[in-house]
Amino acid sequence: MLIRNLTADHIYLVCGYTDMRKSIDGLAALGAVRFHLDSHQPALFLFYGRRKDRIKALLWDETGFILLYKRLENGRY
Numbered sequence: 001m002l003i004r005n006l007t008a009d010h011i012y013l014v015c016g017y018t019d020m021r022k023s024i025d026g027l028a029a030l031g032a033v034r035f036h037l038d039s040h041q042p043a044l045f046l047f048y049g050r051r052k053d054r055i056k057a058l059l060w061d062e063t064g065f066i067l068l069y070k071r072l073e074n075g076r077y
Contacts, residue, residue: 006066008044008059012037020049020056024065027058052076 012035022030031045032038039045045058053076057068 006059006061008042010041010043011046012043013046014048017050018047018056020047020054022047022056024058024067027056027067028065031058048077 014034027047028039040060042060047056053072055070055077059066
């Protein structure tokens with residue numbers, strides 16, 4: 001089943017603007033470099049772009065990365 005309980009030991013908000021064209025590998029590298037962490041740990045990394053109406057979340061679980069993308073139609077984060 002694709003949807004199951006997901007847990008993260010820590011949540012990291014990556015400050016500053018992120019190029020939202022980055023994919024899983026680029027975001028994982030950015031999170032690892034910025035926080036000096038192994039990106040293959042149960043942690044949630046949150047990235048936002050310049051427009052402030054989109055957010056990407058990257059989560060590692062035991063089988064691989066999960067990339068979540070949220071775009072607000074009206075408003076900003």
